[in-house]
């Protein structure tokens with residue numbers, strides 16, 4: 001384990017910036033944390049987490065995939081992929097780091113998504129352990145330890161110091177360049193124990209997944225509570241866009257006068273035209289769309305992915321849904337737990 005003073009963080013970012021672009025959570029004009037490129041004078045936010053997750057770095061909201069040029073009967077396909085630049089994201093919380101276990105299982109299985117894979121290869125994630133978890137946090141429900149996040153490097157922050165530990169080869173290579181002082185882990189262990197005590201007292205500490213998981217489709221699919229739960233859902237898709245694990249997208253094309261550009265953009269299972277096909281739509285009502293989102297995270301995804309749930313308990317949907325509907329209410333109502 002290595003140590004530095006908090007005051008030396010700018011010097012560290014400057015060192016990393018020689019070889020890679022550094023992003024970190026920074027307060028915007030509304031006092032909300034958003035990932036921002038580091039440059040001299042940019043200060044790390046004190047907020048617990050960012051409004052949007054770091055999913056955007058690896059799976060952007062909109063990206064061009066390829067171009068076509070049509071001349072008479074000839075179609076020329078242009079591969080517009082470029083090698084991503086190296087980048088480092090600092091200040092990532094345990095829940096958001098875990099979201100990559102879910103996203104990787106979607107994008108990196110064969111046929112591998114080369115756009116996503118390219119950014120995963122070039123991105124280094126530096127996580128920071130939580131010390132002030134919020135009342136909307138429930139990462140613990142999904143077996144995530146907020147006091148020991150994964151990522152390429154883990155950082156623990158105390159009053160005046162930062163403690164660094166590398167978890168991967170990429171992380172070790174970066175940490176080796178920083179020339180930090182070696183230290184023992186006593187301060188870190190003390191801080192972990194304090195945070196673990198806070199985690200036990202959070203309002204959602206007792207929320208469990210015991211009534212969900214693979215094999216529960218027959219039991220849960222036709223539950224009458226779906227109707228009441230979904231009644232006030234606006235179908236706005238906010239919950240899916242802020243979610244670090246939602247990964248649905250649409251592929252579209254437009255003609256810019258000089259050729260056709262094929263691009264993809266985030267989509268939402270909460271939208272009425274989601275997965276609409278030539279014959280029509282599989283889910284005609286909001287109750288069906290609403291149920292799909294939660295059944296996918298709590299039953300279908302774990303069924304197909306060795307029991308891993310499609311939620312990391314980040315609490316963003318709890319904070320952002322305009323009608324205060326969220327996965328916790330669904331788990332309590334459908335799963336009958338509190």
Ligand code: SF4
Pocket residue numbers: 232233234235236237238239240270320321322323324325326
């Ligand atoms: S954010 Fe709330 S209202 Fe909007 S789609 Fe999600 S559950 Fe429905």
Ligand code: SF4
Pocket residue numbers: 239242243244245246297310311312313314315316317318327
């Ligand atoms: S469903 Fe809600 S709490 Fe779970 S990962 Fe997505 S935004 Fe976070």
